[in-house]
Every structure is written in C-alpha cells, then in structure tokens.
Amino acid sequence: MLAIYLVYGPVMTGGALRNLDLNLLTTLDALLRERNVTRAAEQLQLSQPAVSAALRRLRRHFHDELLYRTGNRYELTPLAELLREPASTALAGVVRVFEAVPAFDPATATREFTVLVSDYAAMVAADELVQVIGEQAPGVRLRLRQQVAAHVDQAPESLRAVDGMFLPHGFLSGVPSIDVFTDDWVLIVSRDNTDVGDTVTLERLAEMPWVVTYHAPTAFTPAVRQLRLLGIDPDVRVVVESFLPVPFMVAGTPRIALLQRRIADRLATAAGVRILPCPWDVVHLAEAFWWHPTHHGDPAHQWLRSALRAFPRADTEGATS
Incomplete structure (x- = not known):
C-alpha cells in the first residue's frame, strides 16, 4: 500500500491541505469504487476500523457524508459522484510519479x-x-x-x-x-436477410433500419458521418455503446450496420451475418496510440x-x- 505523507513548502502550507496524508486519497478512491467500508478495507488490506476512521477524516475535510446508507447498501452523495473520476485520476498520477525509474529493463520490470x-x-x-x-x-x-x-x-x-x-x-x-x-469498413446484414443480395445501393441504405455505434456529436463512427455527408441519413433503430454486440443486433433482423472488417471477419460466422462492400468510397480507419x-x-x-x-x-x- 502507498504510504506517503504530503509535505508542503511555503506556497502550500495553509488551508485545508495542511497535514493531509496521501493514504486518504487511496482510501477515498477505494470507497468511491466499492461504495462499502468492508470491501474497501479488504481491497486496501486494512482493518475496517482503520478505513472507517479515514472516512470520518474525509467527511470532515469535504464537509459531506460521501457515503450514506439506504437499506442494506451504501450510496454516493452528489459530491462523491463528482469526486470518483478526479480521485481515480489523481491516484493514478501519484502512482506514476513513484513508478518512475531512470532506466527500464523489460526482462526484469514489474510495471x-x-x-x-x-x-x-x-x-x-x-x-x-x-x-x-x-x-x-x-x-x-x-x-x-x-x-x-x-x-x-x-x-x-x-x-x-x-x-x-x-x-x-x-x-x-x-x-x-x-x-x-489500418482497417476498412464493411456493411453487415443478417445471413437470412433475403431482401438484400451481395451488394446494396445508397438508395437502399436510406430505406433500411440501422444499428449504429456511439451516436452523439463527439462520439460517432466516421463512416456513418461520411454517409450523412453524402446525403444519406440512416434510419437509426438501435444505438450501441460498443462494437462487439453490433453483429448480434443485426442477426435475425432486417437491420444493417457498418463495422470494422477485422471484427466482421472474426464474428460473421458466430453471429450469423453476411459481409457486404460499401457502395461508396468509404474512409479508411487509421488506429493510433x-x-x-x-x-x-x-x-x-x-x-x-x-x-x-x-x-x-x-x-x-x-x-x-
């Protein structure tokens, strides 16, 4: 377990941060994820009284209950919900600082x-x-x-x-x-969809019901956006927040979807779908890290x-x- 105490210089000596230790951050992160003192204690390998004491300190610091009981379970307060991602991000950043090494030997590293x-x-x-x-x-x-x-x-x-x-x-x-x-996009339809042959026209795409992924202004499939730029507004019936379920949402239905070829090739047989070429010069997908x-x-x-x-x-x- 991380056991590091924050010591502040002249700029940071005042206010609510004085004398706070970093273990409170690890406890806060565990409590917000587990929503349970016992499970958080097990994860941190601490006693339940130690985690309960840390929770009391956190409640005093934030002037908020953070966790409150409803029946047999605990729920997060609105402030605690807001803290979940920042706490996780902050803890990950601290861990990265103390994982830093002057050299890296992959054969012996445990990072x-x-x-x-x-x-x-x-x-x-x-x-x-x-x-x-x-x-x-x-x-x-x-x-x-x-x-x-x-x-x-x-x-x-x-x-x-x-x-x-x-x-x-x-x-x-x-x-x-x-x-x-790199990858490219293909269309998929149900294997038993006799209304669609080996190819499909743009006009037909405008008539068919669609399954799409990440249907939002800043979360979208580039090929679907390109299709809209061509004047084809898909009739969206199902929105999925991931790619792997898409073939299974198409199978056994009149729906159609765009999918990366690498996924389509792997899942077509298992899902019961057919792969069709796109009837337009579809943009390639360039995956990066x-x-x-x-x-x-x-x-x-x-x-x-x-x-x-x-x-x-x-x-x-x-x-x-």
Missing part, C-alpha cells in the same frame, strides 16, 4: 501499463500488445480500461493518468501518437512505444513521437 481501449481496440491492438509484452517483458502487466466518450472529450486530462489510448485519427489533435494499424506529452521521456513508456512500433501488422508511417 503495470494502463491503456484506454474500446472493445474493438482490445480485440485487435491490445491483443497483439499482450503477446509482445508476454514475450519481451514477462513481469509487466497490461491493464485495459474501458474507454468512454468523456475520455475522448477530455483527452489531455484523461491521458495524464494512463499510459495511453487506442483511438482512430480524427478525434484528437495536439498530443503525440503512433499509427498502429495516443499519450500525454509528459510521458514522452519516461524510459518505460519509451519501451511501450517501441513495442507498439514492432507490431507485425503495424503501419507507423507518419507517426508523431
């Missing part, structure tokens, strides 16, 4: 890398990264965190607390990246980037590192 991924990136890119890590750095662990729209919308801040994010080009700018691989500039000189992070560059299917032309 954990945390990467934000969609289910698509986990299936394609992270799967290869796990293999590379297993071969070169057997003691290193990869933690994959589910990527949500807020991570992209607040990219500079969210990237501070992790080692990077897999995301296609077109969403981020101003932060370094490495191109990892993005990181915060503060990680640039970290020897461990430099090794991670070199592992990404070594992907057999990587296309690193145009990488900005």
Whole structure:
C-alpha cells in the first residue's frame, strides 16, 4: 500500500491541505469504487476500523457524508459522484510519479501499463500488445480500461493518468501518437436477410433500419458521418455503446450496420451475418496510440512505444513521437 505523507513548502502550507496524508486519497478512491467500508478495507488490506476512521477524516475535510446508507447498501452523495473520476485520476498520477525509474529493463520490470481501449481496440491492438509484452517483458502487466466518450472529450486530462489510448485519427489533435494499424469498413446484414443480395445501393441504405455505434456529436463512427455527408441519413433503430454486440443486433433482423472488417471477419460466422462492400468510397480507419506529452521521456513508456512500433501488422508511417 502507498504510504506517503504530503509535505508542503511555503506556497502550500495553509488551508485545508495542511497535514493531509496521501493514504486518504487511496482510501477515498477505494470507497468511491466499492461504495462499502468492508470491501474497501479488504481491497486496501486494512482493518475496517482503520478505513472507517479515514472516512470520518474525509467527511470532515469535504464537509459531506460521501457515503450514506439506504437499506442494506451504501450510496454516493452528489459530491462523491463528482469526486470518483478526479480521485481515480489523481491516484493514478501519484502512482506514476513513484513508478518512475531512470532506466527500464523489460526482462526484469514489474510495471503495470494502463491503456484506454474500446472493445474493438482490445480485440485487435491490445491483443497483439499482450503477446509482445508476454514475450519481451514477462513481469509487466497490461491493464485495459474501458474507454468512454468523456475520455475522448477530455483527452489531455484523461491521458495524464494512463499510459495511453487506442483511438482512430480524427478525434484528437495536439498530443503525440503512433499509427498502429489500418482497417476498412464493411456493411453487415443478417445471413437470412433475403431482401438484400451481395451488394446494396445508397438508395437502399436510406430505406433500411440501422444499428449504429456511439451516436452523439463527439462520439460517432466516421463512416456513418461520411454517409450523412453524402446525403444519406440512416434510419437509426438501435444505438450501441460498443462494437462487439453490433453483429448480434443485426442477426435475425432486417437491420444493417457498418463495422470494422477485422471484427466482421472474426464474428460473421458466430453471429450469423453476411459481409457486404460499401457502395461508396468509404474512409479508411487509421488506429493510433495516443499519450500525454509528459510521458514522452519516461524510459518505460519509451519501451511501450517501441513495442507498439514492432507490431507485425503495424503501419507507423507518419507517426508523431
């Protein structure tokens, strides 16, 4: 467990931060995630009275209950809900500070890398990264965190607390990246959909019911946006916040969807869908790995980037590192 006490210089000696120790941050993070004193104590490997005492200190500090009982369970107060992501981000940043090393030897390192991924990136890119890590750095662990729209919308801040994010080009700018691989988009329909042949026209696409992913102003599928620019406004019937369920939402229905070819090829048989070509010059998907500039000189992070560059299917032309 992290046991570090904050000591402030002249600028930080006053106010509410005086004499706070960093263990309160680890306890706060555990309590906000577990919503239970007992489970938080188990996770932190502390006694329940010790965590209860820390919760009392946190309540005094924030002038808020943070956790309150409803029946047999605890709920978070509105302030506690607001604190969940900042507490997790702050703790991850502190851990990164104390994990810093002057050199990185993958053969003996025991570091954990945390990467934000969609289910698509986990299936394609992270799967290869796990293999590379297993071969070169057997003691290193990869933690994959589910990527949500807020991570992209607040990219500079969210990237501070992790080692990077897999995301296609077109969403981020101003932060370094490495191109990892390319993919293209295909259409999928149910295998038993006899109304659609081996091809489909743009006009037919405008008539069909659609399954789409991330249907929001800042969270979208680039190929669907391109389709709208061509004057085709899909009749959206189902919105899914991930990619892997899409084929199963199409199977056995008259629906149609756009999907990355790498996923479609893997899941078509199991899901019971057919793959069709897009009837327009669809934009290619260029998946990249993005990181915060503060990680640039970290020897461990430099090794991670070199592992990404070594992907057999990587296309690193145009990488900005």
